[in-house]
Amino acid sequence: METQDKQIIYQILDGDVERYRLIMDRYSQRVFALVVKIVSCEEDAEEITQDVFMKAFQNLSKFDFRSSVSTWLFRIAYNEAVNHTRRSNHQSEIALDDTLLHNISDAQVDNLLDSDDPRLAALPAAIEALSVEERALITLHYFEEMPLKEVAAMMRLGESAAKVRLMRTRKKLYVLINEISRKL
Numbered sequence: 001m002e003t004q005d006k007q008i009i010y011q012i013l014d015g016d017v018e019r020y021r022l023i024m025d026r027y028s029q030r031v032f033a034l035v036v037k038i039v040s041c042e043e044d045a046e047e048i049t050q051d052v053f054m055k056a057f058q059n060l061s062k063f064d065f066r067s068s069v070s071t072w073l074f075r076i077a078y079n080e081a082v083n084h085t086r087r088s089n090h091q092s093e094i095a096l097d098d099t100l101l102h103n104i105s106d107a108q109v110d111n112l113l114d115s116d117d118p119r120l121a122a123l124p125a126a127i128e129a130l131s132v133e134e135r136a137l138i139t140l141h142y143f144e145e146m147p148l149k150e151v152a153a154m155m156r157l158g159e160s161a162a163k164v165r166l167m168r169t170r171k172k173l174y175v176l177i178n179e180i181s182r183k184l
Contacts, residue, residue: 002068002069005023005026005068005069006065006069008020008022008023009023009060009063009069012060013060013061020057020060023053023056023069024053027069027070027073028049028053030070030074030144031049031052031053031073031074031077032045032046032049033139033143033144034074034077034078034081034136034139034140034144035048035049035052035077035080035081037127037135037136037139037143038078038081038082038085038132038135038136038139039081039084039085039088040128044084044088045081048077048080048081048084049077051080052073052076052077052080053073055076055080056072056073056076067150067153071146071150071153071154074140074144074146074154075153075154078136078140078154078155081132081136082132082133082136085132086132096172096175096176100175101168101171101172101175104171104174104175106167106170108174109170109171109173109174112174112177113170113173113174118181119177119178119181120177121181121184122176122177122180122181122184123173123177125176125180126173126176126177126180127139127173129176129180130169130172130173130176133155133165134165134169134172136155137151137155137162137165137166137169138166138169138173140154140155141166148162148163148166
């Protein structure tokens with residue numbers, strides 16, 4: 001697919017701008033899915049997705065092929081969604097005590113998240129309670145199945161920093177799932 005994308009981009013840059021529709025058709029659903037998980041509002045996500053593809057088109061000549069087209073589009077989508085969320089003050093992050101998170105083992109988290117536990121019904125609400133960056137990290141790595149190295153690059157983090165944030169976010173999800181499921 002990367003070879004096809006590369007050929008399409010060269011054709012667009014050579015003047016066949018109608019070919020951009022192929023890029024949009026190929027990636028719009030995935031970009032929208034990422035954006036809606038970050039901003040939590042479908043109408044805003046639709047608008048942001050359109051902005052992502054406009055911005056990508058306007059900057060197509062700057063695309064240097066060091067990453068895949070999907071990674072490049074996701075980076076633009078991530079930045080647009082985060083900026084929108086910050087501007088709108090829609091952050092609903094819940095702060096948790098670091099000591100509490102430190103006392104949760106990775107095994108506890110894995111056992112819950114890899115099970116059929118009824119508490120997992122609280123997962124969507126728990127994800128919603130994360131910060132915008134944490135939601136993006138979870139969405140990109142687990143839902144979009146992007147390698148952590150790509151996610152780190154997209155979020156402009158070192159790979160080890162992304163790994164630490166991912167582990168901390170998983171523990172935070174564990175706590176939030178338990179708190180939310182108690183209230184259900």
